[in-house]
Amino acid sequence: MQVSIETTSGLERRLTVGVPADRVDAEVVTRLKKAAKNVRLPGFRPGKVPMKVMQQRFGEGVRQEVLGEVMSQSFQEAVVQEKLRPAGQPSIEAKSLDAGKDLEYIATFEVFPDVEVVEFDGFDVERPVAEVKDEDVENIIEVFRKQQGSWEDVERAAALEDKVVIDFVGTKDGEEFEGGSAEGSELELGSGRMIPGFEDGVVGMSAGDEKTLELTFPEDYHSEELKGAAVEFKVTVKSVQEMTPAALDEELFAKYGVEEGGEEQFRKEVGENMARELKNAVESKVKQQVMDAVIDAHDALEIPQSLIAQEVDVLRNQMLQQFGGAGGQDLDLKSLLPDDMFTENAEKRVKLGLLLSELINKFELKADGDKVRSTIEEMASTYQEPEEVINWYYSNQEQLATVESKVLEDQVVEKLLESAKIVDKECSYQDAIAPAKQDEEEA
Structure with missing residues (x-):
């Protein structure tokens, strides 16, 4: 197999691949022989159809199938040989597909950038400091009463x-x-x-x-x-x-998951949920500032357009699902939700993903099992049967991997915060849980 590579621009590569004709022709013959054992054609006994007839009837179709598979396989072999890391699917242009001649095609694609993490110690982080007060609990309970009023x-x-x-x-x-x-x-x-x-x-x-x-x-x-x-x-x-507003009674308490303990237990659980929400909000705001610092320090990092396009589709589908997934098959999503609505956010997410991956490698981090467990337990604590939820996470590899990914991100944040300048800012509960200005603009 012959391979030549050309850098067209930035992260784009053009790979010219030549595959000997024997590789394609031999696979076509092998498949035709295998098929001949089961083919039934008028005038021939089962399994006795001559190869010449098989070539005439099925040769072209089998050849097209083999060509597609050989191009896919040889492309993977070529990128391994050339030590490339493709980002997204290649665009294939066939140059020679004729029978008896070497297969030749051009694959154009982007590669992942070489990510080099720069030092950015001493960045500023403002950490909200707040507490859940009695009046905060009262305000939320009033909201609940109006919701059920x-x-x-x-x-x-x-x-x-x-x-x-x-x-x-x-x-x-x-x-x-x-x-x-x-x-x-x-x-x-x-x-x-x-x-x-x-x-x-x-x-x-x-x-x-x-x-x-x-x-x-x-x-x-x-x-x-x-x-x-x-x-x-x-x-x-x-x-x-x-x-x-609805009365403060057993019916209201039950609607919010409190079956026993009356108003005292209801207020206790509301306060605990608010404290949990406050903790998560503070951690989220600190984390966002760290992530912003990471992105700002690597402003010149070039990222593949193919990954941005994939992320745009992910964000568009998330928005569609958020609003009920309505529309039907004939709906033109790109007209309703054009790419430019999501491009800036998609670029940040792709860049951050590449940088976090490199930081995880740099710090030699692995998801801490105890932190994974405590994260799952915290999420499960809001359900009536926490143990069932915990067991579900540990029996579902995809969901468990999602939690592990979050924990790894948090570990990167903890590591970077060691060199940050953290300033505590006292504020109210409402200010602490309110979305950051950037989050509001993106929303």
């Missing part, structure tokens, strides 16, 4: 946090526009669901009231026709409803 009609003017049932008709230059009208629409005031000014305009209206709101669509609105457009909405309030 009911909406009741009231005979008063609508206020923020009320729900109104409304009819509305939107017009632009006196003409109704698409999507601008509805009947019996439920709207929680203060939810920010409508364009700026709409909900504020409904505040103070009572059941039976009508009002015309003169508003302007935002300049970044998704509809080209309505960007920055001056419009009017004629709004009729059908009813005003006020939230009545």
